[in-house]
Amino acid sequence: MTITHEVAGAGPAVVLLHSSVCDRRMWDGQWDALREAGYRVVRCDFRGFGETPCADRPYDNVTDLVELLDELGIERAALVGASFGGRIALQFAALHPARVGSLTLLCPGRPGHEASAELEALDELEVGLVESGRLDEAVELMVDTWLGPDADEDARALVRAMQRNAYEVQLAPEVEISPTPVEVDLANVVAPTLVYSGAHDVPDFRRIPVELAELLPDAEHRELPWAGHLPALERPAQTAELLLAHLASVAAR
Template sequence: MTITHEVAGSGPAVVLLHSSVCDRRMWDGQWDALREAGYRVLRCDFRGFGETPCADRPYDNLTDLAELLDGLGIERAALVGSSFGGRIALQFAALHPGRVGSLTLFCPGSPDHRPSAELEALDDLEVDLVESGRLDEAVELMVRTWLGPDADEATRAKVRVMQRNAYEVQLAPETEISPTRVEVDLRAAVAPTLVYSGAHDLDDFRRIAADLAALLPDAEHRELPWAGHLPPLERPAETAELLLTRLAEVAGR
């Protein structure tokens, strides 16, 4: 199955990978800016998000991404990931270093991170709310947790729609099939990497950003003083400028 995706523009490829709170629509605020700047831009919905249904057989997101790029004839790309999408970008870059020109990560997750008691409690509460059918409460929990103070009401409404859709898509199958775990050594991700954290984010993700900058061979960490966990949604235009500046910097190396 080919996961749902959109492609626009021409030029060097830039791939946008979404958070697990959202889907590919989270990149609306950067899509046109990247395309108009001369990039071929790709965004997709992982399985169980947006318009991509859940899997009906074993799968892993890294293979899905590789097959999507192969099908579009994209041999090498700049990867941009938010949260869960950042984790996928990292793992992909470690498995396929020759295919990744750069990594730009906004508050990424990491397979090597041990969650704090705070994060585990949050996950447990979300699961309890979803399994008991209290989806509206689960959605509001996610909106409160993951959006920083600069997110306006329109942004909060957009996240509500994306998160509610994800719950409904993931609850539809009778049998849940989780992605296959793929073991990777993140130190093999040799592409130039810029990791952003948000000053208003959970401490787990601020630590992940700092740890990745220390671990990866060619990485830098910058904290955004205004950001929560989802900078591309909280300040879309500013995030677009950050991306364009970063892509230009890497191209100029």
């Protein structure tokens, strides 16, 4: 299966990996800037998000990403991952280090992270709302939790649309097939890595970037004092500048 994707521009490949409350549309604010800067930009919808349906057989997201890059003829790429997409980027980089030129991680998840009681309670609340059919309440919970104070109404409306779509896509199949767990050793992630956290994010995602900077062989952590969990939506133009700056710094190395 080929996951839904878009490609634009020419030059070194940059692959944008979305959060689990979003889909590939979360990168609208960075798409043109990256393309105009001379990059071949790729963004995709993972299974159960955006325009990609849920799986009908066992799968894992890293293999899906490998197959997508192979189909596009991309041997090596810079990966940009937000939250859930950041975790997939780390797994990919650990399993295929020669294929990753750099990592830029925005409030990423971490393979093997044990969720705090607070994060587990949030997950239980969301699942309870979804299972009882209260999708509007679940959507608003996600919007209020994951967007920081700088998010405008356009950003909130887009997250509402993306999250509502994800619920509807994921509720459609009669049988739920979860992704196969992917075990990795983060010591194998050798790409230059810049990890951002948001000062207004939930505690788990403020801790993970600090931990990654200590665990990865070539990583730096920076906190964004204005950001919540989704800086690409909260300050799109500034986030584009951050991505371009890291890509340029890696190229200069």
